[in-house]
Amino acid sequence: MSLFKKFKNESETQAMELLNSSVANVEEMKKMYSSLFPYSKLSDASKDFKASATSATNEKVALAVSATLDMVSEQSIVLDKLEHFITLHVPKIEDGGNFGVGVQLDLVKKLGEMKESATKSTEALLGYDAARSDALGKLNLPSSSKSVTKSTSDTTTDGKKEDKSSETIEEKENTPSPSGPAYESKEKAVVAVDTLYYYKARGILGETIISFVAVMDFIDKNKDKLVEPKGKSGSSNFSMY
Structure with missing residues (x-):
């Protein structure tokens, strides 16, 4: 019996619970996406953001960035749990190789790619406050x-x-005069920052949803091979003859 059988069973239960709740989770993600990103055109977003160009915060963009960061963080925790599940379900290595674990290795690769993407997405969105502060500071407001x-x-x-x-x-x-070509150009720069990070957040949240659907669908279609890659007998069906 495996030394970590207790953890193995717990990880399987946790993974199946994540799978069973995945459809409801995706529905909630889609509702969030529609709420945070109502503009189909970036030009429409920019027009709306102009009203907040001289404000300390653009509430719509700040909320979109914050909510997306939270979602990426939550998904990273899910990925860790799934990786824990797979790690503990890799079978004992037999003489001649460890045949039958291809599906598990495919999932490990997918999880690794998703975790790397989550890290890059987080780094990209965390630059919003600094970028907006720099652009806003150049306006030289009263x-x-x-x-x-x-x-x-x-x-x-x-x-x-x-x-x-x-x-x-x-x-x-x-009390500088808030007018003139130079001022208007700097104001547009603030709007551009808001629009850029709105676009980034929208893309990242959309990709997060797609990736989550893909990995959970993969687990759903291959859960038997993920749990028992060599069958319930524990031996490989592989034969050279």
Whole structure:
């Protein structure tokens, strides 16, 4: 009996639970996709995003990026569980080779590719805040600053010591004119950043859904070979004659 039989059985139960709930999960993913990405044309998205060009945050894009990052992260956890399942179901190596594990190896390859893609997607989307902040900073929007100067002094009156303090407040305002070709160009740059990351998030979430469907469909079609690659007897059906 395998030393890790307990973990093997647990991993199989977990994998089958993921498979059984996969259809419902895909339906939820599709609803999320439709909600986060309502624009069929990027030009329509850009027109809408223009209203948020001078705002600290574009709520629609920020939500799309955040939700997509969460979905990619959740899928990475699922991939780890499936990889754990496959690792523990690779059969004992027999003399002459380990025949019958081709389906398992195919799934291992798919999972590896998906995990690598998830890492790249996460790195790509995490650049949104920095990119937007840089573009927004170049607009040189109206701002104000306040400085406070405090001072204290000791005075003596009729032999009594008194502490006196004074405070000076200085306010400065920067009010550049939000107009002109240069300003409009910089404003477009902010919109371009929002549109770019909206596009990235849409593509990544779409690919995440497709990849999830593909891997769960693969498991559904080949679950017998994944669980018992050499059959229930545990021996290979391979013959050289």
